[in-house]
Amino acid sequence: MRLPDFEAWAMFAAVVEHRSFTDAAKALSVSKATVSKAVTRLEEHLDTSLFNRTSRRLALTESGKRLADHAHRILAEGQAAEEAARDETADLSGVVRLGAPMTFGLLRVAPLVAEFTKLNPLVDVDLHLSDAHIDIVDMGLDATIRIADMPDSSLRARRLADVTIHTVASPAYLAQRGRPQHPSDLGTHDCMCYSNVTTPDIWRFAGPGQQNVVVQVRSRLTVNSGEAMLPALRQGVGIARLPDFIVGDAIAAGDLEEILLDWRPPPMGLHLVTPPSRLRPARVEALLDFLTRHHGC
Numbered sequence: 001m002r003l004p005d006f007e008a009w010a011m012f013a014a015v016v017e018h019r020s021f022t023d024a025a026k027a028l029s030v031s032k033a034t035v036s037k038a039v040t041r042l043e044e045h046l047d048t049s050l051f052n053r054t055s056r057r058l059a060l061t062e063s064g065k066r067l068a069d070h071a072h073r074i075l076a077e078g079q080a081a082e083e084a085a086r087d088e089t090a091d092l093s094g095v096v097r098l099g100a101p102m103t104f105g106l107l108r109v110a111p112l113v114a115e116f117t118k119l120n121p122l123v124d125v126d127l128h129l130s131d132a133h134i135d136i137v138d139m140g141l142d143a144t145i146r147i148a149d150m151p152d153s154s155l156r157a158r159r160l161a162d163v164t165i166h167t168v169a170s171p172a173y174l175a176q177r178g179r180p181q182h183p184s185d186l187g188t189h190d191c192m193c194y195s196n197v198t199t200p201d202i203w204r205f206a207g208p209g210q211q212n213v214v215v216q217v218r219s220r221l222t223v224n225s226g227e228a229m230l231p232a233l234r235q236g237v238g239i240a241r242l243p244d245f246i247v248g249d250a251i252a253a254g255d256l257e258e259i260l261l262d263w264r265p266p267p268m269g270l271h272l273v274t275p276p277s278r279l280r281p282a283r284v285e286a287l288l289d290f291l292t293r294h295h296g297c
Contacts, residue, residue, distance in 0.1 A: 005045060006074060012038070012042055013068070013072045013075040014028055014075070015035060016064075016068045019058060020058065021036055021039075021058070048061070092120050092123050093123060094123065094124070096123060097125075097128070098126070098127050098142060098287065099130070100129055101131050101147055102131045103226060103227040103245070105127065106129065107245055109145060112294055113125050123283045142274070142280065142284045143273060143274045143287075145270070146271045147163050147269070148271070156274045156275070157274075160272055160291075163243045163268040165241050165268060166241070166242060166244060168256040168257065169238070169240075169259060170257070171254070180260060182263070186203065187215060187218070189238065190237065191219050191238050192219060192221040192229045192239070193217070194223065202215075202216055203215050205260065207262055207263040221237060230246070233247075233250075272288060
């Protein structure tokens with residue numbers, strides 16, 4: 001049995017990550033020639049080209065694209081195994097790269113990260129906040145928090161909690177336009193939609209007797225940040241559906257009112273998502289365990 005050329009697979013992954021043979025060689029502390037020979041050796045063994053190379057551009061071939069994830073996993077598994085061995089005899093140290101949605105990250109994750117780093121002074125956290133859907137493997141993240149229905153994928157997802165979604169409007173808007181009594185009434189109202197979903201203007205509700213209703217709304221404002229809807233909501237521009245961590249305080253203060261109380265949007269799942277590998281450095285496991293214990297925050 002011939003063993004895989006693990007070194008070549010790892011160097012291929014490094015070139016994909018850094019998008020350059022030169023930068024990959026610097027990251028690996030080897031010569032550019034060593035990286036080039038390793039990738040060529042892998043191409044010859046696989047009998048396929050992995051890159052299209054020109055003097056100005058380096059691009060993955062179709063075969064390269066299909067094999068890049070496998071290469072990343074091989075490299076990540078090797079790095080994790082070495083770090084796990086070191087972690088057995090060392091204090092927690094190093095960098096953890098964590099992603100989170102923008103508003104949830106600011107309100108709920110950042111305070112926990114601050115507490116975690118205070119408890120673990122040798123661990124640094126690189127926190128990436130974005131509402132956009134990101135590829136955690138391509139970005140080199142150790143984990144990310146997502147508020148979404150998780151599709152089947154190679155990623156590992158741990159559901160931490162449900163996130164309640166409220167349908168809200170300002171008292172001024174409701175006084176002027178009336179209060180919807182049924183989701184179908186939304187067709188005559190102005191609404192605000194969140195663009196980081198597949199169908200922003202399609203709203204689903206579950207109601208009495210396990211009824212399910214789907215309505216298409218007219219969006220006067222479409223944004224990629226739920227928090228950005230708050231000024232327009234308060235000024236009576238329309239109706240929006242937003243999670244509790246964004247509108248909870250405004251509802252409690254009376255700035256916004258929840259409507260359609262008998263008709264609820266399906267709750268979204270709060271997930272902790274990690275790459276496929278089961279091997280993770282102790283510092284990553286420690287942060288994930290810490291976030292899991294405090295997921296109700």
